[in-house]
Amino acid sequence: MSNILILGATSAIAKQTTRLFAADEHNLYLVARNEEKLSSIKQDMLVRGATDVHYESLDIADDKQHEDLIQRATEAMGSIDTVLIAYGTLGDQKQCEENYKNTLDELQTNCLSVISLLTLLANQLEQQKSGTIAVISSPSGDRGRQSNYIYGTAKGALTIFLQGLRNRLAKSKVHVVTIKPGFVDTPMTRDFKKGLLWVGPEVISEGIYKAIKKKKETVYLPFFWRYIMLIIKLIPEKLFKHLSL
Amino acid sequence: MKNYQSWGCYPKVDSNKQEVYHVYPDSFSFPESDKTDADAPSFLAYAQGRSYGDVCMNQDGILLDTQHLDHFIQYDKEKGILRCEAGVTFENILQLIIPHNWFLPVTPGTKYISVGGAIANDVHGKNHHKAGTFGRYVQKLELLRSNGERLICSPSENTELFNATIGGLGLTGLINWVEFSLKKIPGNKIEQETLRFNNLNEFFKLSDDSDKDWEYTVAWIDCLANGDDLGRGLFMRGNHCESKKKYKFKSSKLSVPFNVPGFLLNKYTVNAFNNVYFKRPVKQYAKINFDPFFYPLDAIAHWNRLYGKKGFMQYQCVIPKQHRETAIHEMLSIISASGQGSFLSVLKEFGDIKSPGLLSFPRQGTTLALDFPNRGKKTLELLDNLDAITLKYNGSVYPAKDARMSPQAFAQYYPNWNEFEKYIDPHFSSDFKRRVSGK
Numbered sequence: 024m025s026n027i028l029i030l031g032a033t034s035a036i037a038k039q040t041t042r043l044f045a046a047d048e049h050n051l052y053l054v055a056r057n058e059e060k061l062s063s064i065k066q067d068m069l070v071r072g073a074t075d076v077h078y079e080s081l082d083i084a085d086d087k088q089h090e091d092l093i094q095r096a097t098e099a100m101g102s103i104d105t106v107l108i109a110y111g112t113l114g115d116q117k118q119c120e121e122n123y124k125n126t127l128d129e130l131q132t133n134c135l136s137v138i139s140l141l142t143l144l145a146n147q148l149e150q151q152k153s154g155t156i157a158v159i160s161s162p163s164g165d166r167g168r169q170s171n172y173i174y175g176t177a178k179g180a181l182t183i184f185l186q187g188l189r190n191r192l193a194k195s196k197v198h199v200v201t202i203k204p205g206f207v208d209t210p211m212t213r214d215f216k217k218g219l220l221w222v223g224p225e226v227i228s229e230g231i232y233k234a235i236k237k238k239k240e241t242v243y244l245p246f247f248w249r250y251i252m253l254i255i256k257l258i259p260e261k262l263f264k265h266l267s268l
Numbered sequence: 269m270k271n272y273q274s275w276g277c278y279p280k281v282d283s284n285k286q287e288v289y290h291v292y293p294d295s296f297s298f299p300e301s302d303k304t305d306a307d308a309p310s311f312l313a314y315a316q317g318r319s320y321g322d323v324c325m326n327q328d329g330i331l332l333d334t335q336h337l338d339h340f341i342q343y344d345k346e347k348g349i350l351r352c353e354a355g356v357t358f359e360n361i362l363q364l365i366i367p368h369n370w371f372l373p374v375t376p377g378t379k380y381i382s383v384g385g386a387i388a389n390d391v392h393g394k395n396h397h398k399a400g401t402f403g404r405y406v407q408k409l410e411l412l413r414s415n416g417e418r419l420i421c422s423p424s425e426n427t428e429l430f431n432a433t434i435g436g437l438g439l440t441g442l443i444n445w446v447e448f449s450l451k452k453i454p455g456n457k458i459e460q461e462t463l464r465f466n467n468l469n470e471f472f473k474l475s476d477d478s479d480k481d482w483e484y485t486v487a488w489i490d491c492l493a494n495g496d497d498l499g500r501g502l503f504m505r506g507n508h509c510e511s512k513k514k515y516k517f518k519s520s521k522l523s524v525p526f527n528v529p530g531f532l533l534n535k536y537t538v539n540a541f542n543n544v545y546f547k548r549p550v551k552q553y554a555k556i557n558f559d560p561f562f563y564p565l566d567a568i569a570h571w572n573r574l575y576g577k578k579g580f581m582q583y584q585c586v587i588p589k590q591h592r593e594t595a596i597h598e599m600l601s602i603i604s605a606s607g608q609g610s611f612l613s614v615l616k617e618f619g620d621i622k623s624p625g626l627l628s629f630p631r632q633g634t635t636l637a638l639d640f641p642n643r644g645k646k647t648l649e650l651l652d653n654l655d656a657i658t659l660k661y662n663g664s665v666y667p668a669k670d671a672r673m674s675p676q677a678f679a680q681y682y683p684n685w686n687e688f689e690k691y692i693d694p695h696f697s698s699d700f701k702r703r704v705s706g707k
Contacts, residue, residue, distance in 0.1 A: 063293040063339045063353075070340035070352075071364065208270075210290070210336075217270075 031110025277579030321671030354384030390435030435625030
């Protein structure tokens, strides 16, 4: 049994992943904005086998709250062994292009606030000399494209931060997993037209669960995104800049 | 965009035009303005879309997608009682309860249905002769009415509304959560016997002989066989039994990725399939996992696409016991002569256990269920001819599988409709309701 902190616990992917952990009889600390949703998720996790479930509703993007949050989670469970960071927004690229304020909000939610949390968590886990940090990044951070380079910038920076963190924490036996899900059919992507490459959140959560258990470094989910992104990264910039991706 | 079709893909729905609301636990409320306006669009819950025809469709109104009502609420492992939200599927439930040797009290031939749908259609399974319908095991449910009321309904509380909701085709309001009892099993395996029968009389004899000692019975029939072979098929019966190994759930690997061109499914290919299926060597006794026993078709995702773009229609009727030989014989004769039948034809004896449901379909007698690829007018005519036989012998047809029965036929099959109408939520409706009741 270990103690797991889930940030962004009401997202479709986080909820499905937490269910897999619940069945293994762990302690859970769930954080998200919507209290009603958290309370139904708590009941659900208890039925599925979780030993103990705590939750609190909080705007995680607000980094002033982070120190207290991590303290409360540590006190409630005794320690933090695994953390999954799964919150984020898929902002409006067009609005960001028109107004830097929107870009700043996007970067704050998807990158800076995560780095704030990771700074605190990394120090705590480094001291305890054990634990796993799993963060949902995105293949969008692999190469900038006109359709969503603001989101891509945030996730790309996050990916590099995680690389560095992994390198730093390796000697303290703290493991860092970078998760890059492709197209996932969730409320966040409700308005997209769905094609062959789309999968349900339960496919991604299965992959996250395995990646954490098997101590993978970077996983693309499903696996084929690794190759799609490889091809996208290989296209020469001279040609790439004319493509509408 | 999710595709809000029914399983038979007939009648076709334009998903782009379908208005949809997503329902979340506790926080859902109906839009204010719609309550007073008599012309306001109507609501209908939609979960897995596994009903075959139009009971899960509401093209002029709004669908309430219940995919986010997917939480368990309470589970008493000792007594075997589960409370969960209405969008939870039978698959989710099996994954939770199988390790503790509990099972669904009643299950249809697919586990990809929601609990809410199971109640709205008061589903039955291979154990109907022993257990009746799913609705009999519901102890309590919460119904959200369009006026904002949340009503707890049970056999002792709001009893009339409870009875109307069991098999009520989703018309009495939105089922929010459900509490029902589970069934204890010795393990996750099934001991199964498969026996060949050469005609209908042999089927009825096998079925009557098996009713007492076998919990689950069902038969596959070759609906294109004629003459001396008419009504030949394979009879399957099973009981739960122990297993040494823990059951591992696998998601289905096979999938039909796109609609198969309609011409591939014709009387020659189907006839050939049925012939081979009937004559294949069968193991008379086998100990198998519960999954292939109850849910053989779940192994192939999107099997409905085998019927092509135009979709298919299913016909499931029940014929009272005293007429079973004559009626089923007449039906198989006209199906065989039409050459329109397909490979999924099922025959089963229902028992006399009554459901609390006011509008429930199962009643004592023989039930026959067949798929027909949609060939337009030809298929509709054949189904009307089958209805004529069902009507003549005072039988009934299953709304969950229907897309075409006439209002007259419906009125004879469901004499309780007038009583039922009192409990319909004034702002709930479906394509099926408008089709069979004219309003």
